[in-house]
Amino acid sequence: MTELLAMDYRPVLAIMCPIIASFLILVSGRRPNIRESWTIIGSISLFLIVLSMTPFVLKEGPIKCSLFKLFPNIDFAFNVDAFGLIFATTSSCLWILVSLFSIGYMRGLEEHAQTRYYFCFALAILGAIGIALSANLVTLYIFYEILTISTYPLVAHDESPEAIYAGHKYLAYLLTAGVFFLLGILVIYFLVGTTDFAPNGILKPALGSTSRLVLQALFFVFMLAFMKAAWMPVHSWLPTAMIAPTPVSALLHAVAVVKAGVFGIIRTVYYVYGTDLMHELNLGLALGLLASFTIIVANFYAIGQVNLKRLLAYSTINQLSVIILGAALLSPMAATSAMIHIAYHGFMKITLFLCAGAIIVITGKTEISQMRGIGRQMPITMTAFSIAAIGMCGAPPVAGFISKWYLCLGTLQAGQVIFLGVVLISALLDVVYFFPVIKTAFFEKLAVPALANGGEVGEKTIEAERPLYLFMIIPLAITAIFSIIFCLFPHTFHILDLAEMAVRNLFGGM
Amino acid sequence: MEKIISNSPALIVVIPLISAFLTLGIGVLKKKFCYPFAVIALSLSVFSSVVTLNTIIKTGTIHYHLGGWDPPWGIEYVVDYLNGLILVAIAIIGLMIVIFSKETVKMELPERIPFFYTIFLLEVTGLLGIVVTGDMFNLYVFLEIASLAGYALIAIGEDGAPLASFRYVIMGTIGACFYLLGVGYLYIMTGSLNMADLTQILPNFYHSKVIMVAFVFFVVGVAIKMALFPLHTWLPDAYTRAPSAVSALLAPLMTKVGVYVMIRILFTVFRPEFPIKMLHATDIMAWFGTFAILFGGIMALSQTDFKRMLCYIIVAEIGYMVGGIGMANALAIKGAIFHIINDMFMAACLFLVAGIVMHETGGHDISDFTGIFRKMPFTAAIFMVGALAVIGVPPTCGFFSKWYLLLGGIEAKHWGFVMALLLCTLMNVALFFRVIDKGLYVHALEHKLEHASEPKELQFHEAPLSMLIPGFIIAIAIFLIGIFNQAILKNIIELAIPSGL
């Protein structure tokens, strides 16, 4: 029994956590309290397991664990390296908070089919963790598909025609992506006979026998495969999917799903193609241009939004491309920025979403124009919102500042000053669309004197009216606090250490 | 025990054959006993096929001389890696379906139980016989047993079944006669009916027109039997109208056995270089496979009947396998052979679900699936496994065979086939998620019903255990085959790939 706790089996344990949790959730579907405690227990134990691997990885290097053979030269295997741990830590940590939040949200709105909801949620986390820990493209693909399929019922949770439409659109995009992914993997396997991630790429040997064009085309096949990263012009599933319950949008569309996409892109860029090959094929520049295009356009889209969740969706698209840009620059600093931004952006964006969700549950408001003076009714929520928004713009003292700082240094390091301009402009545009929200919330008077729960109208706080609301307020406060902590102490949860270690492995130094 | 092991190839066929005769006798005396007897008979068949496969893995190909006559003169059963595995799959699925059939037969054919089980066992006998035999004419005899039993079983289905079955009779007879014509043409040139013997003799005649014509008739005849597009026209009607237990037996097995015969003839009776290098028949087959995939997928999309949709999926799946044969390289053939096994389980799984839903709701339209996730969670779970396997989501087995087929397609640089396969994956997604939506999203419907204060429509509940257990076993098998695919491929299928590819 004790050897199961050995380091080699930790990845398996981590994977088993959500599997067991989802099973127990299904079994105890009729007793909500027990069901939700399984969720919480599963998430906490997952987080602890992931965290326990970090010091070991930092000291001894990656943990390898191979379960069974899928194909010749391809195992169903986990390889816990520094980069994967960043993503794993982020998603497992946020699962705890979002689970808490979900309890408040789902009970607050008396949603239907809650067992299905928690079940799919756990499976989605399984997908995310699996993606983070997988050792080769095929394993990653398996979890990628699990993630796609398990989130589909979540997106369409509302079961209204619009929600089902959104779900279909979601599936249509992401499963098409899956097909591209499969094609890409097959071609790689055919060319080099392996799909294991390696810090300097695995595709280099193929350069001799294959034309450059094929490899360049293959890269774009992979880009299409990672449609989850919502780069433009294949982003439109993301705003549509915002119809999902807010905790779903929060975790899945700010953390698990979209981050799985950028995670995959970074894996492809650095661990499949490798820096040299990217330079050789001029793919870094192409990817950078794509990302820049998305950054700018998504920001303009965001400015025009009146619905808070949709605004956040476009902000997500923008920030994801910031991460992609970091990867595309192929310089150590930028790569660091991309990696840490996966974590930092996760915390900040989830804060924003949780705030939006709390507003929906407590006041029933979804449009920005309705939110006049809401800052006085819900001070904690809106403070958290403001903190995260500041972070999005990249201003200190919030985590976004650190990653933006590294990104700017990275552009200089790579000698691509144009991209520095892109980053700065995007920061500016971030301010343009986040500031009005904050202004509306804090500095305008309540316009419509009505509340969804029919309570007393007034300027007093309504956040803690029901104990249930605390399930929502506390998590978002925690994530907001973390967003600040990450700026002041970037080594919390070893995120920065891990990123530095990963970059050292990739580039051999800063 | 020694005796059983040494005679296991014959036992595979003889057990269901004799028990078919006995079932009738028992049925006349006591109807109730037919079902357990059929279950026992097929369990023994599974046992002997597993024993046979085990012997093959240990000692290699088994040649079993019936009546003690040496091969070219007597009839020989040959069990090698290729058909050993397929035998096990057929026997297992036959057993599962017979277990499953208890309730559906009671409901759909109450007054004809003994005859049903007799024919059912004969059908399994025929299918096993086709696979196990090493003699061209003996294959024809078993093909006819299987076909005749199939015609009858289909004709007792719901309204319109006789008509569908009649079409099948006409098409099937043409197919079987073409096959026999091929046998006759080979016979007149070589004087032999034994497959192994023919393999030795035929290379001398590879340039003969007679052999070429024989080859064409073989391929066309078998293509009819396995419903390769555009000769599939009999399939959708026949399998849609057939009783649940029958479509669950025939749909997975009959067509796949056809694919097996195709592989046997193309690569064992003829050596691979004949169809590949001399006739270029495989190039043509690759395109037929491609079109079958696209056609099957598109037609499936336009169906509202679940069983009919599955039928077109089968047409597409046949395209996978024929296309895989058409790629004519070891990777794709490996995928095709593996897909035979996988598709048997996948199709069995889905048709079982169709049968369960039919049993509980009385219909097999997609709309009959409304709310199954709530009301029949176990059925829904089985359905999900089958659906994901057809779509090709890892770690279900469908993914792994598709992988090899795609890899083979890439190696052959046959991009049309690769694209068709990938596109069909997407079409399958659309197909199954249509059903899943129906099953999953009942909130609005229930809401409406509550308001109208009508009695709730969604009152059906979970199926009896005799239907669920086979479903679960098949669903688990789908996962296990996927997870242990390397063991199966390494120890059996890779050795089954015909030499010379």
Add this chain to the structure above:
Amino acid sequence: MKGISLIIVMIVGSMLIYGTLEMPKWGDPNAPAAIHVSPRYIEKTWEETETPNAVTSVVADYRGYDTLGETTVIFTAGISCILLLRKKREKAGGE
């Protein structure tokens, strides 16, 4: 439909004729079919099966298994006819 059928028939027929071109002539005693497997049936029928009629010995002995299949076929057909044509109205417990 008739036109298409006719075309198919023509194609199949010409295929058959094409194949026939290289077939041995009718009654050729040196045709492969006459010299490969069948001689044993004729020459050894008495020795091996003690049956003067070679057809009988092949039917019942050398290829006896085919005959078993054949009987099964007719059994299948018989039961099929019963299965198909039995009156449906008969009560389940009526026997």
Add this chain to the structure above:
Amino acid sequence: MWDFIVSKYNYWIYIILMMIGFYGMMAKNNFMKKVIGMNIFQTALILYFISTAAKRNATLPIVEYHHGHGPGIVHAVDFINPLPHVLMLTAIVVGVSTLGVALAIVILIYKRYHTLEEDEILGSKGK
């Protein structure tokens, strides 16, 4: 040329018969006619097989024998090939069985639609 045609006349006959049956199976509108076509088709096939058994100047494959001695040395050239006959015994039975099942199905169809014309059945299907 003439010689060539005559020397293979058995094949031409079976091909013609077979094509008649084949055409009947596909093109005829009446189900009974289809069944008849099917039977002609199978019979033609049987004819083909039987004709392959023939050898010039050979007799039935029944060897002469004397009690206790056996037939002595037998030359295969003197007897026609028994194998196709055996195969066709089976094929005849198969053909008959198929015919039986087909007829049973035809009866079912007639009971249901009260006609055996395919176009009428297809026309009435909607009702």
